[in-house]
Amino acid sequence: KETLYIGGLFGLDTARGGWSSAGIIPAVQMAIDDINNSSECLKDYHLELLIKDSQCSVGEAVRRSLEYISYGKPKIMFFGPGCSKASIPVAEAIHYWNIVQMGFSGSSPLLSSKSLYPLYFRTNPSETFANLGRIAILRRFNWKRVAILQQNNDVFTGISNSLVELLEAANFSVIAYESFKDHPRFAIENLENKDARIIFAFFYPDQYYVTFCEAYKQGMYGPKYVWVLISGRNQANWWKQQSHLGDCTPEQVRKGLSNNIGTGELKLSPLPGPTICGRTPQELYNSYQLRLKESGYSENTFASYGYDAAWACALTLNASIEVLRQQNLTLSDFTYSQANMSKIFVEIMKGISFRGMTGQVKFDSKHDRISKLEVRQIQGDTERRVGFYDMETGSYEDNGDGDYLWDGGKVPVDGLYIVRKSDDVHPILFWFAFTTSTLGVIMAVVFLIFNIYHQNVRYIKMSSPNLNNLIILGCILVYVSGVLFGLDKGVYCTGCQVEIWFLAIGFSLGFGAMFSKTWRVHVIFLKCNNNKRVIIRDHQLFGMVAVLLLIDFIILITWQLVDPLTTTDYNLTLEISPDYDTAIQRFTTTCTSKHISIWQAIMFGYKGLLLLFGAYLAWETRKVHIAALNDSKMIGLSVYNVIIPCALVIPIVGLVHDRPTTQFALTSFLTIFCTTFTLCFVFVPKMLFLRKEDGNCIPTVSGSIGVLVTPTNLNSPRKPEESVKNAGEGTES
Ligand SMILES: NCCCC(=O)O
Numbered sequence: 001k002e003t004l005y006i007g008g009l010f011g012l013d014t015a016r017g018g019w020s021s022a023g024i025i026p027a028v029q030m031a032i033d034d035i036n037n038s039s040e041c042l043k044d045y046h047l048e049l050l051i052k053d054s055q056c057s058v059g060e061a062v063r064r065s066l067e068y069i070s071y072g073k074p075k076i077m078f079f080g081p082g083c084s085k086a087s088i089p090v091a092e093a094i095h096y097w098n099i100v101q102m103g104f105s106g107s108s109p110l111l112s113s114k115s116l117y118p119l120y121f122r123t124n125p126s127e128t129f130a131n132l133g134r135i136a137i138l139r140r141f142n143w144k145r146v147a148i149l150q151q152n153n154d155v156f157t158g159i160s161n162s163l164v165e166l167l168e169a170a171n172f173s174v175i176a177y178e179s180f181k182d183h184p185r186f187a188i189e190n191l192e193n194k195d196a197r198i199i200f201a202f203f204y205p206d207q208y209y210v211t212f213c214e215a216y217k218q219g220m221y222g223p224k225y226v227w228v229l230i231s232g233r234n235q236a237n238w239w240k241q242q243s244h245l246g247d248c249t250p251e252q253v254r255k256g257l258s259n260n261i262g263t264g265e266l267k268l269s270p271l272p273g274p275t276i277c278g279r280t281p282q283e284l285y286n287s288y289q290l291r292l293k294e295s296g297y298s299e300n301t302f303a304s305y306g307y308d309a310a311w312a313c314a315l316t317l318n319a320s321i322e323v324l325r326q327q328n329l330t331l332s333d334f335t336y337s338q339a340n341m342s343k344i345f346v347e348i349m350k351g352i353s354f355r356g357m358t359g360q361v362k363f364d365s366k367h368d369r370i371s372k373l374e375v376r377q378i379q380g381d382t383e384r385r386v387g388f389y390d391m392e393t394g395s396y397e398d399n400g401d402g403d404y405l406w407d408g409g410k411v412p413v414d415g416l417y418i419v420r421k422s423d424d425v426h427p428i429l430f431w432f433a434f435t436t437s438t439l440g441v442i443m444a445v446v447f448l449i450f451n452i453y454h455q456n457v458r459y460i461k462m463s464s465p466n467l468n469n470l471i472i473l474g475c476i477l478v479y480v481s482g483v484l485f486g487l488d489k490g491v492y493c494t495g496c497q498v499e500i501w502f503l504a505i506g507f508s509l510g511f512g513a514m515f516s517k518t519w520r521v522h523v524i525f526l527k528c529n530n531n532k533r534v535i536i537r538d539h540q541l542f543g544m545v546a547v548l549l550l551i552d553f554i555i556l557i558t559w560q561l562v563d564p565l566t567t568t569d570y571n572l573t574l575e576i577s578p579d580y581d582t583a584i585q586r587f588t589t590t591c592t593s594k595h596i597s598i599w600q601a602i603m604f605g606y607k608g609l610l611l612l613f614g615a616y617l618a619w620e621t622r623k624v625h626i627a628a629l630n631d632s633k634m635i636g637l638s639v640y641n642v643i644i645p646c647a648l649v650i651p652i653v654g655l656v657h658d659r660p661t662t663q664f665a666l667t668s669f670l671t672i673f674c675t676t677f678t679l680c681f682v683f684v685p686k687m688l689f690l691r692k693e694d695g696n697c698i699p700t701v702s703g704s705i706g707v708l709v710t711p712t713n714l715n716s717p718r719k720p721e722e723s724v725k726n727a728g729e730g731t732e733s
Contacts, residue, residue, distance in 0.1 A: 001046040002332045006032075006313065007068040007075035007099075008049050009090065011056035011082045018056025019204050019233065021082020021105055023300030025051065026291035027357075028079065028104075030284070031310030034277040041318045045331060049310075054081040054090075056204075061086035062093065069097055069336065076334045077102060077313050077345070082302070083204075084108030084155040091117035097336040100316075100345045104309035105302035107230075110158040112366040119342060121349055121367040123312055123358065124265055124305040125391060127159040127230070131166050133263040133373040133389035134200065134228060136396035138172060140387070143414040146228075147176035147196030149187055149211070151203035159202050159230075175415070184211045188218050198226050198414050205234040206245065213248035216256030223408025224580055227257060231264030231376040232301035236383060259407050263373045263389065267301055269359040270372065276311055276354045284357050305369075308356035316349040323348070379405045413581045423572050423586040425486040425664040433486055433668035437479040440676050444479070447683040448472045459689060464538050467513045470545060471682060474510025475675040477502045482671030486664045496591035497556075497565040500603075503671075504552045507607060510678065511614065511642055512548040516541035517635045518617040525624045548610070555602055563593040572658050588660045604650070611646060614639045634685060638678040645670055 008028065014020045032049050035041050052068065054061035061081050068075050078094060078101040081087050087106035094101055095118050103111065103122035111117055112126050138146065146167065150156040160177065167174055176194040178187035184207070191199060203211065215221055235241060239253040246253065268281040275281060281304070288303055300306075317331055323344050324330060334341055353362040359371050375387035375396075384402045389395070398404075406412060448469060455465040481502035520536045559565070572586040593599065618636040649670050656662045 001044060002330075003046045003048050003073075004042070004317065004331055004334075005073050005075045006047060006049050007065070007078045008051045009054040009061060009064055009078065009080035009082075009086065010051060011086065012053040013055050014206075016055065016057065017204060017206050018085065019083040019105075020056070020298070021080065021300060021302065022295075022297040023292065024082060024104060024303050024306035025297065026295045027288045027300075027303035028306040028310050030287055030291055031277075031307040031314075035310065035314040038277070041314050042321075044321075045317070047310075047314060049079065050075065054086045056081070056083040056086050058086060058089050061090050065090050065094060069094075069099075074334050074336060075099065076317065076331060079309065079313070080104070080106075082106070084111060084158075085153060087111060087120070088117075088154060091120040095119040095342075098339045098342040099336065100313075100342055100349070102309045102313050104305040105300075108155045108158045109162040110154060112368055114366055119346060121312070121363060122305075123309040123356070123361060123369050124302055125371055125373065126366075126368045128162050128166075129368070129370070129391045130230070130263045130373060131159070131163040132391065132394065133375065133396070134163065135166055135170055135172070136389050136394075137228070137261060137263070137375060137387075138198070140396055140398075141411055143198045143226075144171075145173045145175050145196075145414040146198045146200060147191050147194065148174065148178070148200045148202070149184065149191060150179045150201075151207055152179040152181040156202040160200075163200065184214050185218075188214050188220060192218055192220050195415055197224055197412060198228065200228045202230060205238065206242075208234055208238060209242040209245035209248075209253055212239070212253045212256035213246035214256070215258075216248055216252045221256045221258035223259070223406065223410070223412060226259040226261060226412050229260055229262035231262030231374070231383070232267070233264075235298060237381055240381075257378065259412055260378050261386075261404075262376050262378075264376055265301065265305065266358055266372050266374055268304055269355070269357060271355060271359055273355070275356055276315075281357045304357040308358050308361050311354065311356060312349065312352060312361055315352050315354060316345050319348045319352070320344050377404060408579075416576065416580060417582045418574075418585045419582065420569075420585045420587055423588050424660055426661045429661055429665055429668075430486045433664065433672065434483050436672050437483045437668070440479045440672060440679075441476050443676070444472045444476045444679055447679055450683065450687060454686075454690060457690065460686060463686065464517065464541065466538055467517055467541055467545075468682060470513040470542075471510045471678065474506045474508070474513065475679050477506025478510060478671050478675045481506060482668045485667050485671075496567050497560060499591065500565065501556055504556060504603065504607075505549065508548040508552050509545065510675070511610065511639075512545040513541070514635045514638050514642075514678070514682075515548075515610065515614045515617070516544040518614065518621060518639060519544070521621045521624055521636075522617045525621055551606060555599075555606065559593070559599045563595050563599065565591050565593045565596075568592050570658070588658070590657075611643045615643045618643075634681045638681045641677045641681065642674045645674055 008025075010025055011018055011021045028049060032047050035047055050068070052064040054064050065078070068078070078090065078099050080103065081090060082105045084106040087101075087103055088108065088110060091101050091111060098119070100119045100121070101117075103120060103124065105124050106122060107124055107127045107130065109126050109128040109131075111120055111122065112128060138144070148160050148163065150160045157179070160179075164174055164177065176191050176196045178190050180187040188211070201211065212221075212227075215225075215227075239250045239257070243250050243253075248256070268285055269275070271281075273280070275284065277284070279287075284307060285304070288307070289299075292299055292303075320341075321331060324333070324341065327340070329341065350363060350367070353360060355361070362370065364370050370391050372391065373389040374385045375389060376383050377386045379402065386402060386404050387396060387398045404411075451460065451465050451468050451472065454460040481499045484499035484502065520541060523536060524534045567589050568591075569587045570590050572588060574583050574585050576583040618639040621636055649666050653663055653666045656666070
C-alpha cells in the first residue's frame with residue numbers, strides 16, 4: 001500500500017491562551033484506523049496522520065505548516081488546526097501550495113469566505129448558523145434587546161459582526177457591544193450601565209472564569225440576566241476546575257453565570273442506524289472514550305466532527321482515484337504544484353454525502369457543514385439539552401432532556417419594560433376650570449349684551465362702550481385660552497399654538513383697551529395742569545389697541561414661521577418595580593418649540609413692559625375723578641388686578657413645569673381671577689348705576705371725549721355735568 005500523508009495541526013499546548021483541540025486527536029486517529037481497515041475506502045493506500053502542535057496560535061500554526069510543506073513527503077491534505085484563530089492564516093496561505101484543508105472545529109464565520117480560503121472545508125457548522133440558532137432562541141423568549149461581550153480577536157469579532165448583521169436585519173436591537181483584550185472589568189461595567197440583560201458572550205474558555213467572576217463582583221447576576229454562551233467549548237463544571245484563573249470562589253463564579261443558555265454543535269448524530277464505518281454513533285463514541293483514556297487528553301465536543309472530517313477526506317481521495325486515473329495520475333503523484341489535483345478534490349468534496357458520527361455529512365456552497373444545533377443550559381452543575389435548532393429548515397423546537405430553568409422562577413425580560421403614562425391635569429381640576437371659565441364666558445356675553453343694548457344711554461356712552469366691548473372680547477379669549485392650556489396635548493395635538501394666540505390677543509384686547517382708557521385719563525390729567533383743552537377720540541384708543549395687536553401678530557407669526565410650536569412629551573418621574581422588570585414613566589405633553597425660552601422672553605418682556613406702563617398710569621391717575629370718563633377708577637383697579645397676580649404667579653408657573661396639575665391650577669387661577677374681576681369691576685357698577693338711576697341724565701358724549709380740566713376739579717368729587725366742559729365729537733360745548 002502506498003502511504004498518503006495528512007498534515008494534522010492541533011492545539012495541544014494552550015498555556016498562552018486559546019482553545020485546546022487535543023481531545024479530538026483520538027477520534028481522528030480512530031477514523032484513520034477505520035479507514036485503513038476498510039476494504040472499500042482507499043484499499044490500495046495507507047493513510048497516515050501526522051501531528052504538529054499549532055498551539056491555537058497564528059505564529060505556531062504558520063510555522064508548523066511551513067515545516068510540513070518544506071520537509072518530508074508531500075502532505076496530500078491538511079487537517080485542522082483546531083481553533084479558528086490558527087486556521088485562518090493557514091487557510092489563507094496553503095491554497096498557494098494547492099493543499100486542501102479540512103477543519104473540524106474552527107467555527108469562525110470568516111472561514112466561510114471562499115475568495116480568501118478557497119480550499120478550506122469543515123465538518124463543523126460555522127457560527128453564522130449558530131447565530132441563526134441564537135436568534136431563534138431570542139424569538140422563543142421574545143427578547144428584543146441584546147448586548148454582546150466578546151474577547152478581542154478576529155474569531156469572535158467575526159462571530160459578533162455576523163450576529164449584529166443578522167440581528168439588525170431581523171429588527172433586534174443591540175444595545176451594547178463591548179469587547180475586551182485582557183480583562184472584562186470595564187466591558188462588564190459598561191454593559192451594566194446600559195442595562196444589558198441578555199448578553200451574548202463570545203470568548204475562549206480561559207476567559208470564562210475571570211468573566212463570570214467579574215460579573216459576580218459587579219452584581220451582574222441573578223434573575224435579571226441571561227448569558228448566551230457558545231456551548232460545548234469548555235469542560236463540564238469548568239468553574240470547579242479553574243479557580244487559579246481568578247480571585248473568586250467557584251461558587252461565586254457559578255453565581256455570576258446565573259441564568260445561561262448556549263448553542264452548541266450536536267455531539268452525536270440523532271439519526272438511527274450505522275455510520276459509514278458500520279458502527280453506530282454511540283458505539284463510535286464508546287470507542288472514542290477508550291482511546292481518550294489511553295491518550296490522557298480531555299474530552300472534546302468536536303471529537304465526532306474530527307472523526308467525520310477524516311472520513312470526508314478519505315472518501316474524497318477515494319472518489320478521486322478514478323478521475324485521476326483517467327488523467328494517468330494516482331494519488332501518489334500529488335505534489336504542491338498539482339493545482340489540477342486539488343481542483344478535483346474540491347469538486348468531489350463539494351458533492352460528497354455520507355452518514356457520519358455527527359449525522360449526514362455534506363457541505364454547502366461555502367464548504368460549510370449544514371447540521372442541527374443543540375440548545376443547552378447549565379442547570380446547577382449539569383449541562384442539559386433544552387432545545388434543537390435545525391439549520392436546514394431554520395426551525396427551533398423545545399426538545400431536550402429537560403425544561404428551561406430560570407433563577408427567580410420566571411423567564412427573564414430583556415430590559416426594563418417601561419409603560420408610559422400621561423400625567424395630565426387632574427380631571428376634577430380641569431372640569432372645575434372649564435365650568436368656571438364657561439360661566440365666566442356666559443357672564444362676559446351678558447355684559448356684552450348689556451353694553452350693546454345700552455350703548456346709547458348717556459352713562460354707558462361716556463364710558464366708551466366700544467372699548468368696553470374690546471375688554472369683553474379680550475376676556476372671553478383669555479377664558480378660552482385658560483381652558484385650552486389644560487387640554488390633553490396628546491389628543492389635542494394639532495395647533496397647540498392656538499392657546500398662546502388666544503392668550504396673547506385676548507390680553508392685548510382686554511388689557512390694551514383698559515390701558516388706553518387709563519392713558520386717556522392720564523393725558524387729561526397732565527394737560528389739565530396747563531389749562532389746555534384735550535380732545536382724545538375713541539378711534540385713537542382703538543388705534544393704540546391695534547398697534548398692540550400688530551406687535552402680537554408680528555411676534556406670533558415670526559415665532560410660528562421660524563420656530564413652530566409643536567407638542568412634545570416631557571418625561572417626569574420614573575417609578576421602577578422592585579424586580580426591575582417594569583417601570584412607569586410619567587410624562588406630560590407640552591406645547592413647545594426649539595427656542596421656546598427666547599420666544600417666552602420676548603412675549604413676557606413685551607407684555608411685562610405693557611403691564612408696568614399700565615401700572616404706572618393707574619398709579620398716576622389713582623386720585624383722578626373725571627365724571628365724563630366715569631369708569632376710570634374701576635379701570636385703574638382692574639389694571640392692578642391684572643398686574644399683581646401676574647407678577648406673583650407667573651414666576652411660580654415657570655417653576656412647576658413638571659407638575660401639570662399645579663401649573664394648570666395656577667394658570668387657570670390667573671386667567672379666571674383676572675378676567676372675572678376685570679369684567680366685574682368694569683361692568684357691575686354700570687349695571688348697578690343704571691338700575692338705580694336714569695343713565696340719560698348724564699351729559700352725552702358721542703364717540704369721543706373732549707375735556708377741559710382745571711386743577712381745581714381734580715381730587716374733588718363733582719357732578720359729572722360740572723366736570724365735562726366739552727363733549728361730542730371733540731367740539732367744545
Ligand atoms: N469552535 C471551537 C473553537 C473555537 C474557534 O473556532 O476557534
